[in-house]
Amino acid sequence: MSSPSRHGGRHELGQNFLTDRAVIADIQRLVAATRGPIVELAAGDGALTVPLGRLGRPVTAVELDPRRARRLRRRVTGNVTVVNDDLLRFRLPNVPHVVVGNLPFHLTTAALRRLLAAPHWRTAVLVVQWEVARRRAGVGGATLLTASWWPWYEFAVHARIPARAFRPVPSVDGGLLTATRRPEPLVADRKGYQRFVSRVFTGPGRGLGEILLRTGQVPRPVLRGWLRAHRVSPHALPRDLTARQWADLWTRVRPDADPAGPRPRGLTASRRDGHIEEW
Structure with missing residues (x-):
């Protein structure tokens, strides 16, 4: 059995791990187009961590499960630091950086709220539920959360990720979402x-x-x-x-x-x- 999550239940119950190499390559390409240190949330078994490490930039991989974190430390190179911590509590760097994450679906809204209120990061490349990705990007109409943060961020959906790209297979598809901080906010207050x-x-x-x-x-x-x-x-x-x-x-x-x-x-x-x- 896996170690208990602070959010209730086994860690597997909250996260579906990416196994599709094409999707992983798409995420790596999006991150490669950015600059600065990388923070990966919910690193899991390292499906994204290892390819991100190949970019040669500093990577901090945050993983809640202590056993997974220990295993991942043995797999990564010197530019990757694995931290055993909760993604909702981990203190993000106070310098410009990029956030990447295959977010546990049941924590998506909580993680997004915390992330959008955090300073310093410039781009977030996130795997979320498909409908969440569409709503955040305003496809078919914006939500309150999206409208509340639009003056500070641009949101875009890059791909629909079929459920079969994850293990265990979830009941819904995923979506590849990016959030980019605007150089100049549209609103001051x-x-x-x-x-x-x-x-x-x-x-x-x-x-x-x-x-x-x-x-x-x-x-x-x-x-x-x-x-x-x-x-x-x-x-x-x-x-x-x-x-x-x-x-x-x-x-x-x-x-x-x-x-x-x-x-x-x-x-x-x-x-x-x-x-x-x-x-």
């Missing part, structure tokens, strides 16, 4: 912005127009101008907005906002009904 996004996502109403008015932060003329400028229907839902639309909306409703707001990039004046409107 993180706490204020995130409170606003939460109010919009959880607020009552049958569409953005009604929801935004009910927050009490968006005067009707400002709302009309913003919807028109971004070509957003008042019946659209919060999940339908893009990162830049969220950021621009916040610039108009934050406490020190200019009611006119900045003009969104790429907009042109169009003639309608004999007059010019900003669209």
